[in-house]
Amino acid sequence: MHSRDSIVAEIPRLRRYAHALLGEANRADDLVQDTLERALSRWRLWQPLGSHGTPRAWLFAIMHNLFINQLKAGKAVEFRPDDELPDLPTRPTQDDGLGLRDLTRALATLADDQREILLLIGLEELSYQEAAKVLSIPLGTVMSRLSRARARLRGVLEEEAGGGILKVIK
Amino acid sequence: MNSQSVPAPIGEDDLHAQADGRLAGPRRGEVDHWLASHPQEAGQVAAWRAQNALLHRAYDNLLDAPLPARLLGASRPARAANHWSWRIAAVVSWLALGAVIGYWLRGDVGFSSNSRSLASLPRQAAIAHAVYTPEVRHPVEVGAEQEAHLSAWLSKRLGAPLKPPHLENAGYALIGGRLLPGEGGGAVAQFMYQAANGQRLTLYVRNDASGSSETAFRTAQEGGIRVFYWLDGRFGYALSGESAAINSADLLRIATLVYRQLNP
Numbered sequence: 001m002h003s004r005d006s007i008v009a010e011i012p013r014l015r016r017y018a019h020a021l022l023g024e025a026n027r028a029d030d031l032v033q034d035t036l037e038r039a040l041s042r043w044r045l046w047q048p049l050g051s052h053g054t055p056r057a058w059l060f061a062i063m064h065n066l067f068i069n070q071l072k073a074g075k076a077v078e079f080r081p082d083d084e085l086p087d088l089p090t091r092p093t094q095d096d097g098l099g100l101r102d103l104t105r106a107l108a109t110l111a112d113d114q115r116e117i118l119l120l121i122g123l124e125e126l127s128y129q130e131a132a133k134v135l136s137i138p139l140g141t142v143m144s145r146l147s148r149a150r151a152r153l154r155g156v157l158e159e160e161a162g163g164g165i166l167k168v169i170k
Numbered sequence: 171m172n173s174q175s176v177p178a179p180i181g182e183d184d185l186h187a188q189a190d191g192r193l194a195g196p197r198r199g200e201v202d203h204w205l206a207s208h209p210q211e212a213g214q215v216a217a218w219r220a221q222n223a224l225l226h227r228a229y230d231n232l233l234d235a236p237l238p239a240r241l242l243g244a245s246r247p248a249r250a251a252n253h254w255s256w257r258i259a260a261v262v263s264w265l266a267l268g269a270v271i272g273y274w275l276r277g278d279v280g281f282s283s284n285s286r287s288l289a290s291l292p293r294q295a296a297i298a299h300a301v302y303t304p305e306v307r308h309p310v311e312v313g314a315e316q317e318a319h320l321s322a323w324l325s326k327r328l329g330a331p332l333k334p335p336h337l338e339n340a341g342y343a344l345i346g347g348r349l350l351p352g353e354g355g356g357a358v359a360q361f362m363y364q365a366a367n368g369q370r371l372t373l374y375v376r377n378d379a380s381g382s383s384e385t386a387f388r389t390a391q392e393g394g395i396r397v398f399y400w401l402d403g404r405f406g407y408a409l410s411g412e413s414a415a416i417n418s419a420d421l422l423r424i425a426t427l428v429y430r431q432l433n434p
Contacts, residue, residue: 011237011242012232012235012237013233015237016232033240033244036241100227100228104228122221122222123225128186150217150218154217154218
C-alpha cells in the first residue's frame with residue numbers, strides 16, 4: 001500500500017482517539033488535521049514502530065507530541081464533553097448502569113497523561129510496548145500509569161453509578 | 171516450562187495483560203486459575219474489561235463516520251509542484267459542492283459540450299447496475315482472480331489503459347468485470363465489487379473519446395440506485411449502489427478512492 005494511502009487509512013482511528021482524548025469533535029478534528037499535516041510533511045521518515053507494518057503507532061506518537069505541545073503552550077485543551085455523545089444509538093441500555101455521559105464525565109476527571117494511556121491501551125488496543133514508544137516513556141511507567149488511570153476511572157464510575165464501593169454514606 | 175514447576179508469581183502487570191487479552195498460551199491459563207481463588211482481583215480484571223468495552227461503545231461509531239473534507243485535504247501533501255495533489259484537493263472540495271449542486275442540476279440544465287454525453291451516463295450506469303448485480307452465478311464475465319487478463323481485455327476494447335480500482339480499504343472486494351455495449355456502438359466496462367454483507371457496487375466506465383473534459387462529481391438517483399458520476403479526460407465514470415444499502419456520504423468516500431486510484 002502506498003504510504004499516503006496507509007496514512008489515510010488511519011484517519012478514522014485518529015479521530016476516535018482524539019475525540020475521546022479531548023471530548024469534543026471540533027477540537028479533536030483540529031488535532032487530527034495538525035497530525036496529518038505533520039505526518040505528511042515527514043512521511044518519508046516513517047519507521048514502523050509496531051508490528052503491524054502500518055504507520056499507526058507513528059501517527060499516535062505525532063499526535064501525542066502535538067497534544068503535549070498544546071498543553072505546554074497553555075492552550076485550552078481541557079477535556080470538554082460534548083452533548084451529542086449520549087444520544088448516540090450505541091448507548092448502552094440495561095446491561096450496565098453507566099451511560100456514555102457518565103463515561104465522558106469520568107474521563108474528564110482523569111489527568112491528561114492518564115487519559116492518554118487509558119485510551120491508547122483500552123480503546124486503541126496498542127500493545128504496552130507500542131504505547132511506551134508512542135509516549136516516549138519506559139514500559140514500567142506505562143504499567144504504573146495505566147494502573148492509576150484504571151483505578152481512578154473505576155472509582156469515578158462507581159461513584160457516579162451510586163451503588164459502588166465508594167458510595168458515600170451521609 | 172516443565173509441568174512440575176511452580177508458575178511465576180502473578181503480578182499486577184499480569185492482571186492488566188489478562189484484561190487486555192495480551193496473555194498468551196499457558197500464562198493465560200495460570201492467571202485464570204489464580205483469579206478463581208482471588209475474587210477481589212478477579213473483580214478488578216472484570217472492571218477493567220468493562221472499561222475497555224465501554225470506551226468502544228462510546229467511540230467506535232467514529233470509525234464508520236464519514237470523514238470531514240478538511241481531513242482528506244490535510245492528508246494530501248502540500249507541495250506546489252505536485253499537480254496531482256492539487257487535483258485531489260480540487261476534487262475533494264468539488265465533491266462537497268458537486269454533491270449538492272449536481273443533485274439540483276441533474277438533467278435540467280445544459281452543460282455545453284459535455285451535457286449530452288454526461289446526461290445519459292448515470293442512467294446507463296444504473297440500468298447496468300440493476301441488471302447485473304442480482305446475478306448470483308454470473309455477476310461478471312471475467313473474475314477478479316484473472317485481474318491482469320480482465321484489465322488487458324477491457325483496455326483493448328475501450329481503447330485506453332484501464333485497471334480496476336481496489337476498494338478493500340472501503341470494505342469492498344473486486345468480483346470482476348464485464349464488457350457492455352455503449353451508446354453509438356462504443357464499448358463500456360463494468361467492474362463489480364462486493365462487501366462482506368453481500369452488498370454490491372458497480373463502477374461503469376465509458377470511453378467518450380470526445381476529447382479532454384473534466385467535471386465535478388455529481389450525484390443522481392435512478393430508481394432505487396444512487397449514482398456518483400464524473401468525466402475525466404476521455405472517460406466517463408459512474409459509481410452505483412443501492413440507495414437503501416449505502417448513503418451518499420459513504421458512496422462519495424468510495425468515489426474519492428476510485429478517483430485517486432485512477433489518477434495516481
